[in-house]
Amino acid sequence: VGSGIGILGGQNRLLCALCRKRASYLPFLPKLVQLQAIRVLHFRGCSTMSATGGELADVQKELAAVKQALQKDEGYLGMTGEPLQQYFLQLNDKEIFLLSRQMQQLSAAGGTIVKGVNGGHTTAPNVPPSGPPKQFDKDDVDAVLHHMRDYEAIPQEAVKALRALSSLAYAQSKSVGNNDQILKQVMRLLSLHPEESMVQVYAIKSMCNMAFDTDAATNKLNNQEVLSALLQAASLMPDDNQPKVLSETEKKALAAQKPPEAALKAGEALARIVAAEAELLQPNAAGGADKANARAPEASTLAGVFLAACYGDAAWHAAVLRLVAQLVENEVINMQFIAERFVLHTMPKDKFGAKGWLAMAKAAASSSHCPELGNALVEAGALRAAVQLMQRYTEEAPVALAGLEAMASIVGTRAQALQAFVDAGGVQRIESGMERFPEIELLQTKSIRALASGVLWSDDVQRKAGYSSKRAVALTKAAMVRHGGSEELQVAALDALSRYLDKAGLTADVLEGGGEGLVKAVMARHIGCSKVQKIGRSVLDFLGVDKSWKPAGRGTNGSGR
Secondary structure, eight states, rough: OOHHHOOOHHHHHHHHHHHTTEEEEEEEEHHHHHHHHHHHHHHTTTSSSSOOOHHHHHHHHHHHHHHHHHTTTOOTTTBBBHHHHHHHHHHEEEHHHHHHHHHHHHHOOOOOEEEEETEEEEEEOOOOOOSSSSOOTTTTTHHHHHHHHHTTTOOHHHHHHHHHHHHHHSSHHHHHHHHHHHHHHHHHHHOTTTTTTHHHHHHHHHHHTTSSSSSIIIIISSHHHHHHHHHHHHHTTTOOSSSSSOOHHHHHHHOOOOOOOOOOHHHHHHHHHHHHHHHHHHTTTTTTTOOGEEEOOGGGHHHHHHHHHTTOOHHHHHHHHHHHHHHHHSSSSOOOHHHHHHHSSOOOOHHHHHHHHHHHHHHHHHHOOOOTTHHHHHTHEEEEEEEHHHHTTTTOOHHHHHHHHHHHHHHTOOOEEEEEEHHHHHHHHHHHHHHHHOOOHHHHHHHHHHHHHHSSSSSHHHHHOOOHHHHHHHHHHHHHHHHOOOHHHHHHHHHHHHHHHHHHOHHHHTTTTTTTHHHHHHHHTTTTTTTHHHHHHHHHHHHHOTTTTOOSSSOOOTTTO
8 A cells, every 4th residue: 555655654654554553643644545445444354254243343343433433523543524434335335245254154053052252153163083093995985085074174184085075076967056954064064164275176066067967056056155165166267257447567467366266266266156047947048048948046056146146245246247248158058048147036135135136236237247137137127126125224324325327337329228227216216325325425426417407407307317407416415515625526516507507597506595605615625626627617607607706715624724
């Protein structure tokens, strides 16, 4: 972080101290460094496979405190405004991550579950037999299983047993893959040894070979614990779906990254699991399912992968998009198949999954891996599904923000998507988010931009959407007052006001309640921002203000300091 943003030596040491002491030093850092430090804390907290109840409780307690501070427009640990909002959103992501990890561990624990040192639950490995490790018949499934159980506490012995199991699963995928006790023990070893790379590799290789059998892939491996473990490993694959233009040096560095073996095998296992569903839909799986042979929605393996990914981070989402792109390229499935499984059969049942589903919808609609998937999502009803999730969790700011971003990504420049957005009631969700969460600056900024685009719609579309440019003006001005120090929000708001004046002639609405004074105050506060000055001048011209007026004083910087 320090080298990336040019922090001086002393500040760099302070950032390191912050990573050790959490947020206690945040008030002393510049705004940009605060935001980078918050990201450091977030990813540091999410870098381990283990999750304790104590840590989860701490995060949830802190979430409640930050949310209260935002609602009361107060500071927290010296943070206010955008840094505090980013901290809130990152804490929410960490809560989701810890819950997902804890659920996996408890499910994979099997026998003994003991209290962890921080108050959480962890698995207790069986005490190995006394004396040197015993030899076992590597060609006997029962002998391999017994060795995995007896010596599960010793990583080297676990690797020996898993290596033998991998070979057996390749030769006898049906009998091994459909053995519940074997799969349960494999998952237990993954949970017991998250930092042992060879345990991870051979455990995943074993599951990959089990997936050769269609029944095992669709009936045994198609469960959330297994799919989450595979996604966690597959997410370690370098992602070439970069959101920015890479330099030649960056491209070479990305190409030089050697994918971890576990990531490669996990991706292969997931592909076999999903392909098994397509195989059951033959003879027309690639071009449309044979309805007579179609599986029940809850049994869909691809829907299971999507649902597991809802509880992961952006790397999990990227792993899924790489997976489906590969299957489309190999003509195993098509875009309609993917979109229908995601929209119709993958509805999460809590706020954490809802946020993840919306984040994945955003990524899917703009993915370079699957450029045609956005249109398929529209046809499958993704916008209506997004609105339904936002309506179900109206009190959750992260869901509101994720929903806004998902709708914007799905609509994009797609003409047919706008009608679907209107029919689904997307405008009402945006307005509701602005009214319920006035303190979330990022949500307000993006909502302002989204509503401003509506002024260009035809009268018929505006009427069907329930869109009111007058209401949009009022919401925009309220956000300007609440977030006077945010340069980005003020630029978006002034641009929106300029549109409302130019395209809809809403001079009286903009002037109402001191609109002219508000624009002048913003220009004075951000006198050093050329965009604010240029667009603000345009707004004042529309209002008929004397062209000779100029803001006086030095103003402040974009953070309000």
